[in-house]
Every structure is written in C-alpha cells, then in structure tokens.
Amino acid sequence: MSSTTSSTTVATSRRPNLINSLFPSVISGIILGVAGAAVAGVLVNRITTAFSPDSVPNDDAVAAAVYTAWVLLFFIGIGAFNGIFKWAFARREPTPDEELQLAGKGQGLWRYFRFTTDHKVVGMQYLATVFVLFFFGAMGAFMIRLEQSRPGAIFFNPSTYNTIVGMHGILMIATTIIMVSGPFGNFILPIMIGARDMAFPRLNALSYWLLFAAIPIFFSTLFLGGFQTGWTGYAPLAVQGLTPGMDAYCFTILVFAISTTLAAMNILTTVIVMRTRGMTWGRLPVFVWGIVLSVILSLTAFPSFMVSQIMVLMDRVFNTSFFLAASGGSNWLYEHLFWFMGHPEVYVMSIPAMAVAAEVTAVFARKPVFGYRLLVSGLVGISVLSVIVWGHHLYLSGSENALVAPYMLDTELISIPTGIFFLVLIGTLWRGRIWVTVPMLFVAGMLVNFVIGGITGIYLADLPTDEILHGGMFVVAHFHFVLPGSMVLGFFAGLYYWFPKMVGKRLDPLLGQLHFWLFEIGFLGTFTALLYAGLQGEPRWSANIAPPFATPNLIASLFAILIAASVFTFIYNVIYTLVRGERAVANEWGAKTLEWTVPTPVPLENFEQLPVVTSLPYDYGSPLPGPATAVADIASAVIEAPIQPQVEE
Amino acid sequence: MSEANIGGNAGSASPAEPRHLRRVLIIWAVLSVIVIAIWLAVAQFILPQAASSLDSSDNFTFLVLTVLAVPVALFVFVFLGYSLVVFRVQGRPTEDGVPLQPRPSLQVGWLGITSLLCLFLLIWGLIAFYQETSAASTSNTLTVQVTAQQWQWTFNYPQYGASSAGAQVIEVPVNRPVEFYVSSKDVLHGFSIRAFGVRVDANPGYVTTTAVITPTQIGSYVVQCVEICGLFHSDMWEAVNVVSADAFNSWIISQGGHV
Numbered sequence: 001m002s003s004t005t006s007s008t009t010v011a012t013s014r015r016p017n018l019i020n021s022l023f024p025s026v027i028s029g030i031i032l033g034v035a036g037a038a039v040a041g042v043l044v045n046r047i048t049t050a051f052s053p054d055s056v057p058n059d060d061a062v063a064a065a066v067y068t069a070w071v072l073l074f075f076i077g078i079g080a081f082n083g084i085f086k087w088a089f090a091r092r093e094p095t096p097d098e099e100l101q102l103a104g105k106g107q108g109l110w111r112y113f114r115f116t117t118d119h120k121v122v123g124m125q126y127l128a129t130v131f132v133l134f135f136f137g138a139m140g141a142f143m144i145r146l147e148q149s150r151p152g153a154i155f156f157n158p159s160t161y162n163t164i165v166g167m168h169g170i171l172m173i174a175t176t177i178i179m180v181s182g183p184f185g186n187f188i189l190p191i192m193i194g195a196r197d198m199a200f201p202r203l204n205a206l207s208y209w210l211l212f213a214a215i216p217i218f219f220s221t222l223f224l225g226g227f228q229t230g231w232t233g234y235a236p237l238a239v240q241g242l243t244p245g246m247d248a249y250c251f252t253i254l255v256f257a258i259s260t261t262l263a264a265m266n267i268l269t270t271v272i273v274m275r276t277r278g279m280t281w282g283r284l285p286v287f288v289w290g291i292v293l294s295v296i297l298s299l300t301a302f303p304s305f306m307v308s309q310i311m312v313l314m315d316r317v318f319n320t321s322f323f324l325a326a327s328g329g330s331n332w333l334y335e336h337l338f339w340f341m342g343h344p345e346v347y348v349m350s351i352p353a354m355a356v357a358a359e360v361t362a363v364f365a366r367k368p369v370f371g372y373r374l375l376v377s378g379l380v381g382i383s384v385l386s387v388i389v390w391g392h393h394l395y396l397s398g399s400e401n402a403l404v405a406p407y408m409l410d411t412e413l414i415s416i417p418t419g420i421f422f423l424v425l426i427g428t429l430w431r432g433r434i435w436v437t438v439p440m441l442f443v444a445g446m447l448v449n450f451v452i453g454g455i456t457g458i459y460l461a462d463l464p465t466d467e468i469l470h471g472g473m474f475v476v477a478h479f480h481f482v483l484p485g486s487m488v489l490g491f492f493a494g495l496y497y498w499f500p501k502m503v504g505k506r507l508d509p510l511l512g513q514l515h516f517w518l519f520e521i522g523f524l525g526t527f528t529a530l531l532y533a534g535l536q537g538e539p540r541w542s543a544n545i546a547p548p549f550a551t552p553n554l555i556a557s558l559f560a561i562l563i564a565a566s567v568f569t570f571i572y573n574v575i576y577t578l579v580r581g582e583r584a585v586a587n588e589w590g591a592k593t594l595e596w597t598v599p600t601p602v603p604l605e606n607f608e609q610l611p612v613v614t615s616l617p618y619d620y621g622s623p624l625p626g627p628a629t630a631v632a633d634i635a636s637a638v639i640e641a642p643i644q645p646q647v648e649e
Numbered sequence: 650m651s652e653a654n655i656g657g658n659a660g661s662a663s664p665a666e667p668r669h670l671r672r673v674l675i676i677w678a679v680l681s682v683i684v685i686a687i688w689l690a691v692a693q694f695i696l697p698q699a700a701s702s703l704d705s706s707d708n709f710t711f712l713v714l715t716v717l718a719v720p721v722a723l724f725v726f727v728f729l730g731y732s733l734v735v736f737r738v739q740g741r742p743t744e745d746g747v748p749l750q751p752r753p754s755l756q757v758g759w760l761g762i763t764s765l766l767c768l769f770l771l772i773w774g775l776i777a778f779y780q781e782t783s784a785a786s787t788s789n790t791l792t793v794q795v796t797a798q799q800w801q802w803t804f805n806y807p808q809y810g811a812s813s814a815g816a817q818v819i820e821v822p823v824n825r826p827v828e829f830y831v832s833s834k835d836v837l838h839g840f841s842i843r844a845f846g847v848r849v850d851a852n853p854g855y856v857t858t859t860a861v862i863t864p865t866q867i868g869s870y871v872v873q874c875v876e877i878c879g880l881f882h883s884d885m886w887e888a889v890n891v892v893s894a895d896a897f898n899s900w901i902i903s904q905g906g907h908v
Contacts, residue, residue: 158880165877230877236853237836237879325854331837332852365736367746374756396839397850398831398857401782408774412767419763422725423751429732431669432746436737444733451725455718462770464710464777467848471839471875535711536697537843539875544883546871590741621745 021107024079025114026212032077033070033213040069060316063224063247071213071255079115080206103201105604115209117201120602122208123187124502129211130183131574133175134488138567140168142560145526149557151550153543161543162228163221163245169231170249171218174256176483177298177345178211178263179491180352185267185291187502191595192285194276194613196605199269203262210259214252221248230541232342235308235323235334239315247316250309257306264295264302276594278613285593285617286362286369289376290355293383298348300387305341308334335397339390347386349483351379353490354421357443360493361425363591364440365432368618371424378420385414395463396470404463411461418454422447437589438512442493445520446486453481456531473549474534477527485523492516499577500584504601508581511573515566522562529556592617669735677727681720688715697843700866700891703781704846710777717766781860790826790861795872797831797838797851800881802872811906818888822897823867829859839876842889844868850876864891 022028044065048058075081083094083102094102103118104111111121112128143164147155156164186208190198198204221227225243233253238246271284271292284292311322312334321327323334362369369375391407425447434440456478459465469475492515500506533552538545545553587596594617598606692712699705736746786792794805804813813819821827831840833851841848845862873886892900898908 153883158883162877162880162882228877228879232877234837234877237877240836240879242879325852330854365746366742366744368748368750370749371751371756374751396848398852398855401778404778405775408778409771412770412774415767416760416763419759423755423759426725426728426732427749427751429729429736431749432732432736433742433744434733434737434746435740435742436733444729447725447729451722455722458718458770459711459714462710462714462774464707464774464781465714468704468707468711468843468846470848471841472843532695535695537841537871537873539839539841539873539886541877542883546886619748621748 021110024077024082025110026078027113029074029076029078029209033074036073037066037070041066058317059244060247060313063244064251064313064317067217067247067251067255070217071210074213075206075209078209080202080209082115083202100604103197103604115205117197117205118604119186119190119198119201119204120502122198122204123183123185125208126178126182126186126211127502129208129215130175130179133171133215134179135567135571137168137171137175138564140164140171142564144168145557145560147543148545148553150554151545151547156543158543159226159228162230162541163226165541166227166230166233166249167218167221170252172483173231173345174252176349176487176491177260179349179488180356180494181263181267181291181294182208182211183502184287184356184494184498185263185295185352188498188595189267189288189291190270190274191598191602191606192288192593193271193274193279194594194607194611195270195274196607196610198266199274200266203266207259207263207266210255210262214255214259217248217255218252221245221252224248232338233309233312234331234338235312235315236325236331238312238334239323247313250313250316253309254306254313257302257309260298261302261306264298267291267295268299276610276613282373283613283616285359286372286375287352287355287359287593289379290352290358293379294348294351297344297351297383297386301341301344301348304337305345308337308341311337332394332397332399335394336390339393342393343390344383344386346479346482347382349487351382353446353487353494355379356490356494356497357446358421358424358428359593360439360443360497361428362618362620363497363589364435364437364443365429366435366620367428367432368616368620369424370427370430371420372616372618374420375424378417378424381417381420382414385410385417389414392461392466395466408461408463412458415454415458415461422451437496438507438509438516439493439497441513441516442489442496445516446489446493448520449481449485449489449523453478453486456481468537469534471540472534473530473538473540476540477530477534480527480530485527489519497589498595500588501595501600501602503578504584505577505581506584506588507577508573511569511576515569515573518562518566518569522559522564522566525559526556526563529553529559592619669731673727673731676731677720677723680727681723684719684723685716688712688719698866698868699846700844700868700870701846701862701864703860703862704844706777706781707846710773713773714770717769721766784826784861786828786861787826790828791822793821793827793829795829795831795840795851796834797840797874797878797885798834799836799879800874800885802840802874802885802887806901806904806906809901809906809908811901811904813904816900816904818869818890819872820890820892820897820900821864822894823864823891825894826861826863828861830856831859832856836878837876838874838878838885840872841875842870842872844870848875867891867893 041062044062045057048061049055052058086092086094102116104114104116104121107114112125147153147161153161186198186204224245226245227249228242229238229246233249271288314320315322315324321329323329323331325331358369358375389407389411391403392411395404456474459469460475460478496507496512529552533549536548538549584600586600594611597611696708696711699708792808794807796803796805804819806812829847831849831851832855833853835853837853838851839848840851845864847859847862849857849859868891870889870891871886872889874882878885901908
C-alpha cells in the first residue's frame with residue numbers, strides 16, 4: 001500500500017517535525033470546520049430570531065449556514081487553499097519538492113488523511129469511502145427488508161421508516177455513481193493511458209474531499225428529524241415545513257454534485273491531454289472509453305440536480321415558490337429537473353461498469369474484445385440517447401399526452417446500443433479459453449442480472465404495461481436488477497480484478513467465490529419475489545405491506561439474509577487479505593493494458609519512462625510474436641519502444 | 650489485433666466451430682419453446698385478476714411482451730452458460746482463444762433484429778395508448794372527482810351530489826364507464842387502482858383526466874398512493890368496491906347524494 005520506491009529517496013531531505021506532518025490534515029480540517037459551523041449556527045440563529053416577528057429562529061437558514069461554514073472551513077483547515085494563498089500572496093509557484101510533498105511523498109499511510117494530490121492516493125480514498133457508504137446503504141436495505149417481512153408497519157415508526165428508505169436510496173445512488181469512476185477512474189485510468197498523474201491533481205484531491213465533507217452533512221439528517229421524501233426529494237413535499245433534516249438532504253446533493261462535476265471535468269481533461277505517445281482514441285482501452293462517456297454524461301446531468309436542490313432550498317429558506325402550485329409554481333418543474341439528472345445518471349453508473357465487464361472478459365477469455373469499435377459505438381449511442389429519455393418517468397404525471405410517443409420511441413431505441421453490449425460480451429466469451437476467476441464469475445452474474453433488468457425495463461418503457469406497474473414494487477425490483485444486480489457486480493468484477501494492483505495483495509479467491517454465490521442466489525431470490533409482488537400491484541415506498549403481498553415479501557426478506565451473509569463474507573475477505581493476504585505480482589492476470597506493466601506497489605510517478613503504444617491492448621491469440629501469457633513479456637506485447645527520451649523532464 | 654482482422658471473421662475457424670454454434674442454437678430454440686409454453690400455462694395464475702377491460706388488455710400486453718422477452722433472455726443465458734461450461738479451462742490458460750471479430754453481416758443482422766423488436770414494442774405501445782385515450786365519454790359515463798390529500802382519498806360524484814367522505818369503502822357501479830378527474834390538495838400523490846388499470850399522478854393545482862374505463866367484475870379492490878407523500882404514505886390506501894347499480898344507488902343516498 002505504501003510506495004516503497006519513493007520513500008527511500010525522500011529521507012535525505014529535512015526531517016519534518018510532528019506538527020508539520022500532522023497539519024494540515026483531515027484533523028485540522030474537522031476541528032476548524034466544526035468550530036466554524038458552530039459559530040455560524042449560533043450567529044444565524046440569533047439574527048433570524050431577532051428579525052422574526054414572533055421571535056422564532058429560521059431552522060432552515062440555520063442549517064444552511066452551518067453546512068456552508070462547515071464545508072468552507074473544512075477546506076481551509078485541510079489546506080486545500082494553501083497553494084492558492086502562496087500563489088496569490090507570496091507570489092511564487094510551488095517548487096518541485098513542494099509538489100512531491102503534496103503528492104504524499106514519504107508520508108506513509110498518513111498521506112491518505114491529507115489533501116494529497118497523487119491520483120493513486122485519491123483512488124484509494126475513494127475506494128475506502130465506497131466501502132463505508134455501501135456498508136451503510138446495505139444496512140438500510142436490510143432494515144427495509146425487515147420492516148417489509150411482515151404485514152403492517154410494526155418495526156419502525158413512519159418517520160424513521162421513510163428516512164431509512166430515503167437514506168438507503170440516495171446513499172446507494174451516490175455510491176454507485178462514484179464506485180467505478182472514483183476508485184478505478186482515479187487509480188487505474190491515468191496509468192492505463194500512460195500518464196504520471198491526473199491533469200489537475202489539486203482538483204482531484206478537492207473532488208474527493210468534497211465527497212468526504214458531504215458525508216457528515218448527510219448523516220446529520222438523522223439528528224434533525226430525517227426526511228420524508230425518499231431519495232427523489234420530490235418538491236412540494238420537500239418544501240413542506242417538517243424538519244431541517246430535508247436541508248441536510250439538499251446540501252448533501254449540492255456538495256456531492258459539485259464534487260462529481262469537478263471529478264468529471266478532471267477525468268475528461270486527463271484523457272484528452274495526458275495520453276501517452278501512440279495512445280490514439282482508437283487504441284484507448286474500453287474501460288477508458290467507459291469512464292470518459294460516463295463523465296461527459298455526469299457533466300450534463302448533475303448541474304440540473306444541483307439547480308433543483310438550490311431551488312428547493314430557496315423555497316425552504318426564503319419562502320420563494322418554485323414548486324408551490326398555490327403561488328404559481330409547479331411540481332412538474334422539479335420532476336423534469338430531477339429526472340433530467342435521474343435518467344442519464346443511471347447510465348453514468350452503467351457505462352463504466354459495462355466497460356469493466358468487457359475489459360475483464362477479454363482478459364479471462366484470452367481473446368480480443370469482440371468488436372471493439374462496435375462496443376465503443378454502442379456506448380457512445382447509449383450516452384447520446386440517455387440524455388433524452390428522462391420523460392418516461394413522467395408518462396403518468398398528467399403532462400401533455402403528446403410527449404408520450406417521442407419518449408417511448410427514445411426509451412426503446414436505447415435498448416439497441418445496449419444490445420450491442422451483450423453481443424460483444426457473448427462474442428468475446430465464444431470459443432475463448434475461459435479462466436473462471438472471481439472477476440469472471442461476477443461478470444457472468446452481471447450478464448444474467450442485466451438481461452433480467454433490461455427486459456423488465458421493457459414493460460416499464462411500454463405505456464400499456466407501465467400503467468399497471470409504475471410507482472410499484474416492480475419498478476423497484478427492475479432497477480435493483482440493473483443497479484446492484486448488474487452494475488455493482490461490474491464494480492466487484494473490477495475490484496477483484498484490480499485489487500492486487502491497487503493494494504498489492506490478492507483477495508482470497510475461495511472467499512470471493514462464496515461472496516459471489518451468496519450474493520447472486522440471495523439477489524435473484526429477493527428481487528424475483530419483488531417482481532412478482534409488484535406485478536400484483538404492491539406500491540413503492542410502503543412500510544405497510546397489504547396481506548396479498550405478504551408472502552412474496554417474506555420470501556424476499558428471507559433471501560436477503562443470503563445477501564447480508566455475502567456482505568460480511570466480503571468484509572471478512574478484505575480484512576483477511578489486508579492482514580494475511582498473499583503478495584500480488586506485477587501482472588496478476590497476464591493482462592495487456594498498461595497498468596499491469598508497472599511494478600506493484602505502483603511508484604509515485606507510475607512510469608520510469610513513459611510508454612509508447614502501438615496497438616489495442618487486446619492482441620490475444622494474434623499471430624504477433626511473443627507468448628502473451630508469460631508475465632515478464634507482457635510489456636513487449638503492448639509497448640514496442642518503451643525507452644523514449646522524456647520531453648517533460 | 651491487426652486492422653485487417655477487424656471486419657472479417659478469422660478464416661482459420663476450426664472445424665469444431667460450426668458444431669458448437671449449431672448445438673447452442675438448438676438448445677436455445679428448444680428451451681425457448683419450453684419456457685414460452687410454461688409461461689402461457691401459468692400466466693393466468695401469475696397475472697392478477699383484472700376488473701376492467703383496460704386492465705385485461707394491459708395484462709394481455711404483459712403476456713405478449715413476456716413471450717417476446719423469453720427467447721431474447723434465453724439467447725444470452727444459453728450462449729453464456731454454454732461458453733462458461735464448454736470453453737472453460739482448468740486453472741490458468743496457457744494459450745489464447747481464437748481472436749474472432751464480428752463479420753459486418755453479424756453486426757448488421759444483430760442491429761436489424763434488435764431494431765425490429767424495438768419497432769414492434771413502439772407500435773404496440775402507441776396503438777394501445779391511442780386506443781385507451783380515444784375511448785370518449787358518453788352521457789352514461791360516471792364522473793368521479795378524486796381528491797388526494799395527506800393521507801387519504803376522497804371521491805366526489807358531482808352527477809349525484811355525493812362524496813365518499815366518511816364512508817368505510819368507496820363504491821363504483823359495475824358495467825358503467827367511469828372517468829376519474831384526479832387532483833391533489835397538498836403534495837404530489839400517485840392515484841392507482843391496479844385492478845382497473847388506472848394509474849396517474851395527483852398533482853396539486855391541476856386536474857388530470859384518466860382514460861374512460863369500465864369496471865367489469867363485482868368485487869373489492871384497492872385505491873392506493875404510489876408516490877411517496879410524507880409521513881403516513883404507507884397507510885394511504887382505501888377499499889374500492891365494484892357493486893351492482895342498485896347497491897351503488899343506495900350507497901350514494903347513504904352518502905348524502907340524490908339519484
């Protein structure tokens with residue numbers, strides 16, 4: 001995990017004292033952030049009380065002030081602005097030594113707790129965060145299954161239940177958005193394109209720490225009465241007074257959207273300008289294409305979500321009326337803003353996971369991707385069409401009927417490029433020499449679940465069946481087949497595949513197989529039962545299971561126990577691997593992409609000399625010379641002339 | 650992979666390949682027929698009882714789409730399963746697979762078939778949609794104003810001056826066309842009676858008209874909220890009974906209306 005090659009050289013520079021190495025760090029960030037939040041909270045409380053006619057503080061304004069102060073001061077405390085201050089006031093550029101210091105050189109594990117710019121550190125930070133958020137999201141899911149296992153709302157009170165459902169939803173959505181582009185997009189992608197770091201390393205650290213800053217804001221909702229709107233935060237309901245827990249939701253989205261937008265910009269710029277010699281667009285690994293298309297989509301999607309939350313906050317804090325019909329607003333405005341984010345966002349999650357699956361399949365079938373250009377065109381097609389499908393969420397909203405036909409057309413069109421993905425994966429497996437490793441198992445599970453998820457989506461895309469299923473458990477089961485069932489399995493395929501490179505140890509394959517089978521069996525059981533319940537008419541978001549839906553819900557809850565077991569198997573596997581796992585070799589799977597040509601652990605600047613690329617990294621079974629599976633010779637298969645004079649040094 | 654490889658299938662296909670392909674296609678065809686037959690046999694037990702003609706036609710669409718979906722899903726499942734079983738090697742592979750690339754005819758054929766399936770779905774959906782929206786209301790049509798509020802449903806019957814307020818159950822007559830005018834007093838709600846095939850959002854400040862539907866089965870059904878609407882969303886459902894015309898008239902009078 002620590003970069004041993006770089007830490008030996010730094011020892012010669014002056015030894016930093018304890019204060020210097022501890023601050024600035026996440027500790028000073030939290031101290032300053034909490035202090036600032038407290039001051040801002042008290043101040044705004046006093047001010048709004050003084051100006052209010054009946055001497056009542058404006059809770060929403062207090063919450064807004066507290067969260068704003070927390071984010072700003074946290075960033076000052078963690079040293080995010082130090083470089084800018086130096087540049088502006090001391091009027092000097094940072095020295096190369098300072099840059100290396102900022103990249104975490106020679107700081108051991110502590111670099112993971114600082115504003116560190118090294119893309120590998122940011123990738124690991126994202127990975128750890130994804131684990132933690134998935135864990136809490138999964139706990140929410142099991143609480144929902146507990147409540148729905150019996151008819152009648154008996155385990156939680158209504159407010160708690162709605163908050164759990166909303167928290168589970170938005171936690172999982174947010175985590176699924178970052179699960180591939182965060183850890184792998186930051187750690188693996190720059191190495192894959194032959195770069196030493198991201199295009200904007202400071203921005204990279206900023207986007208991670210913004211995500212970090214959003215987490216306490218999000219969980220503060222638990223102490224502020226929760227929120228009743230579910231993950232969609234639909235607006236007249238979100239604007240109703242109730243509790244300041246709703247402000248926590250809005251602010252979380254705001255900070256998260258900024259974080260994701262910055263990260264997207266950074267990744268896109270990196271791929272445009274930082275590719276090594278010979279890495280043309282036609283030679284980009286499929287994974288890089290997936291991430292690029294996904295971040296382009298998030299650039300179009302998230303601003304709209306941000307705007308919607310700013311409007312909700314204005315309605316709440318300043319009593320504007322964007323969404324109140326009684327004062328000229330409209331709930332349709334929120335629905336359109338929300339789903340303009342909400343549907344592209346599904347593909348923000350899907351495209352990278354699909355790309356991971358293609359990447360992994362080629363390696364383990366020992367075959368080139370079947371139709372690389374076809375697949376890339378398919379992914380491009382998905383991302384273009386996905387920007388204009390959002391209207392199918394409003395089929396039954398009571399808007400103009402004329403909108404139904406174009407949205408139905410577009411929604412059904414998108415299954416054509418998605419179909420290409422299946423052709424490519426099946427073709428890649430066909431007549432391969434398939435090495436059934438844990439990543440390969442997860443890809444197989446992903447394909448099974450994705451077919452079911454895709455096909456159940458057809459019923460929802462077609463109006464005559466949508467009008468008996470919309471807003472029901474069928475929809476819930478459908479998007480669970482697509483998101484956790486397919487895309488999270490894609491993430492796990494990537495995780496088992498890249499973990500040896502990222503952490504330097506290989507996850508235990510037996511535990512990995514157990515993890516897979518427990519999850520897949522539990523998952524199919526749970527959500528097939530819920531598909532059935534939804535077909536019978538069970539509504540969404542409901543704690544109170546009506547008697548006709550009781551049996552399928554109980555079955556779903558029982559199968560969910562297997563999913564819970566798989567979660568703990570996975571946690572055990574990670575901990576066990578970190579403590580006692582076997583050391584991984586540089587090219588664990590005999591793959592041909594560039595990240596497998598660098599040593600493990602990856603040195604601070606990735607490459608001693610930047611590679612030159614001459615072909616796609618999938619020339620398995622080609623008549624080209626060189627045994628492709630021999631670990632030592634992999635580099636020669638991809639890079640014909642690795643030693644080139646460096647321009648930038 | 651060389652550029653020349655893209656576009657043409659590797660000509661050196663081993664003689665084993667056509668056998669594999671034929672075998673998989675036969676397995677796929679046989680399984681598809683079996684699963685479709687099973688689905689047609691059990692569909693009546695899986696699909697819920699419809700209480701209106703619209704709902705039965707929705708159920709029929711579900712049945713047809715499933716018949717269509719089965720071969721598509723099985724295509725992926727069979728190829729995936731066959732590949733994983735037959736082409737699997739024990740341990741780390743020592744040699745590579747055949748570097749196949751799709752022929753243009755395969756690509757065009759795949760795109761063509763998926764496009765046709767999409768076109769079918771679109772046309773089917775649009776025809777059904779315009780059929781249901783074109784059902785005009787007649788003089789006999791019962792008008793029901795549905796008002797959603799946190800967290801209950803109120804049905805008003807302006808033709809009778811009656812309201813469901815205070816009633817244990819809501820009633821509508823059998824075999825008479827009904828048109829719902831749906832609105833909300835506070836936040837967004839989702840108006841849904843599954844057995845009628847009626848589902849539309851209840852928007853604050855707007856009135857949405859549903860398709861004209863005719864309840865055909867006497868029985869007890871449920872109107873429920875399918876959009877989260879706050880604290881007691883889970884309890885926002887009420888019984889809707891389809892009753893004979895006489896029973897409906899006496900219920901209207903008991904609710905303060907005139908016949």
